[in-house]
Amino acid sequence: MHVQEWLDTVPAAAVYAVVALVIGLESLGIPLPGEIVLVSAALLSSQHSGINPIVLGACATAGAVVGDSIGYAIGRKGGRPLLAWLGRKFPKHFSEGHVATAEKSFEKWGMWAVFFGRFVALLRIFAGPLAGVLHMPYWKFLTANVLGGICWAGGTTAVVYYVGVVAEGWLKRFSYLGLVIAVLIGLTSMLVIRRKAKKAQAAQQEPEPVPAGD
Incomplete structure (x- = not known):
């Protein structure tokens, strides 16, 4: 069953909870399809399903911010051994090459890597834990985390919602x-x-026609 079809079978409150939970777990460092779930829910909200796009965007933002913050705390406490453990558990997402690429982005861009990382699937998973591992000052991380969460979650919800309305x-x-x-x-x-x-x-x-001889 497609994600949108499944979301259409559950109450609106459950949709909000699922979106916040999946995005939060993804932001925490678990490779889940947060963007797919958000886009599906936003598209569903444009189809008069009882899902409020404003509430949906707020829940998605909250999930992103809280998940990233928990990931930051775990990364700061676990350090590089945590990245090595994640590499063994999720080699497709936390391989040495992926970690090195994300680390270079953080070293080059700092808090902007956290902000723009919200829009990139790879960095979206890495942002919280890697920022903690690299001991980025929490106030910088939180600022970029909140702004990135609002722009990504709120912006994605708004764009998909209005595109869905126009398309309908x-x-x-x-x-x-x-x-x-x-x-x-x-x-x-x-x-x-x-x-x-x-x-x-x-x-x-x-x-x-009558024959001529008759």
Whole structure:
């Protein structure tokens, strides 16, 4: 079952909780499809499902900020042995190459890596734990974390919601246009068939020519 189809079967409160939980766990360092869940829920909110996009964005932001903060605390306490352990558990996401790439980004960009990392799948998983491992000052991390969470979660929710609303309107117009075209084609076909039927009937009713010798 698709994520959006599953979300459509649960109450709005459960959707808010699932979005916050999945994004929070992803931000904590567990590789989960947070962005897919958020986009699916935001698209669902544009379809009059009872999901409030403002509440959804707030829950997604809260999940991102809290998850990143917990990841930061775990990374600061666990240090590099934590990254080595994550590399053994999740080699596709926490390999030495991925860790090295993320670490270079942090060393080059500092708190901006936390902010923009929210928009990049790899850095989104690394941001909290790696910032803790590298002992980034918490106030810098929290500032970038909150701003990044608001822009990513709130921005994604708003964009997907409004795109969904506009798309729904276009689809409705297309549906009406398609219905009109289908009716016109049906009427035209019916008229052509009736005309051919009348011609065939008229041809059958014409008297056969009388032989000249009679």
